Amino acid sequence: MKLEWKKASNAQSTRLHEVEGVPFLTFPKLEEAGVTHGFSTRLGGVSEGIFASMNLSYNRGDEKASVDENYRRMGKAIGFTPDQLVFSNQVHDTKIKIVTKEDCGKVMTGMDGLMTDEKGICLVTSYADCVPLFFYDPVKGVVAVSHSGWKGTVNRMGKKTVEKMESVYGSKAEDIIAAIGPSICQKCYEISEDVAIQFADAFPEEWYDTFMVDKGNGKYQLDLWKVNEYILLDAGILKEHLDITDLCTCCNPELLFSHRASKGKRGNLAGFIRL
Template identity: 55%
Template sequence: MWKKKTEAEDMRLVEKNGVPYFVFKNLENTGLVRHGFSTRLGGVSEGFLSSMNLSFTRGDDPEKVRENFRRMGTAIGFETKDLVLSDQTHTANVRRVTEADRGKGFDKEKDYTDTDGLITNVPGLMLVTIYADCVPLYFVDPVHKAIGLSHSGWKGTVHRMGKVTLERMAEEFGTRPEDVQAAIGPSICQDCYEVSEDVAEAFMNEFADHQDDQLVYRKDNGKYQLNLWRANELVLLEAGIRPEYLTITNVCTCCNHELLFSHRASHGQRGNLGAFLGLK
């Protein structure tokens, strides 16, 4: 059993065809999407990439990565030809994905860079972002039948990536935040996430109105512990997401490094996890 920070059951681990992955109850209940968040289990990669590495940039055999994606597709319910992968560089850039993007990053070259968020209203496309401690953000607009999937590390969070994604969905699809079902996925918890003073100051400045939330606390060694889960929760609530429409993870990647890839726990010797979201 993995270590959970709370007893909330709005996110659960399922397994299909030997591939375990996390799903979110509120996203499932829309009936509109196929989605999941991978673990490091159920794939064919070897060594420190074992076994479900979903990145072509970690030194893995590309054919093993492709097989891992195929296995995720069999479990979640998508074909690899429908994948559209991000190009993450810790920005707050969000790209609208169209039919012309089908397959990019998997069997077609990407013609975009510096893209940490993807949004679409095209059924059948499967959006993918990758992780090894940073925060996955899922968005489903059941009114306009549109979705968003964004990667939010500390830089993305301090630049309010969740808000930016919702604003882009509003511009492109007419999305209203109060209609959106959202989820904050498995990522590093505050107890595990030590940061330097400059990072802590960036958060204290950006979230100055939330000092009581203890987003950051200082340790005796002069370092700070940062709460990315709560920071992203505040971003989404202030952007207009209803509290009852928001699922927040209770699973830390670093605490559960035997189940999930963690950059911190492995000192950089790791593969990448994948977040998947697609309209049926």
């Protein structure tokens, strides 16, 4: 199918694929490293109504049988089977769970990040505007995926993920290949002053001035992509090992689920990564 995207930049950092009518997105650097991964669109599934059609959430009111079929289709497209999945139940915190094959089929409650060095496990996290962060260490054989909304971002979820890969598996930041996935862009993401103050307190002024625009009247536009780029580079990720998306969920509501664009009436996208 021919999809018409509104792109936030000309970065060419998000690639579109389609397998048997199921489109999904990948990132060049992870793809070239040979790690199985993908990010869903809202197309190619069987869900109906506000969930149409590739809803990957069991918790928003959709039919379980439809979500099961959506996962089956997405797995066939990307390269996993549903019984390999480990799910996160995200709470906008920065807790990260080390998972094993015993966790397959389970939901990791209260976790916004998942990590493993075991083959045959597919990590999955859910999104509808927040930032997906993907990680692969080809030297130690480790994958991770983290959910970073504004709360996760202000608390440096990306850096905490890198540090956990280093402490648990002996990874080196300069070996890690990473991607910042489709999420809400600065143009679409208006925040209030209390949130802007938290970012001002958390990050150097020279960073703040490049990712925050003061619109007046206590309203600001926040660039989550830029903040997460700073966080990952500060954690030691090399710029040449980092892909930054050019696709906004809110700019593309017909192709991606967006909480803001739909006013909360939506399904969920998902990010997947597997050794």
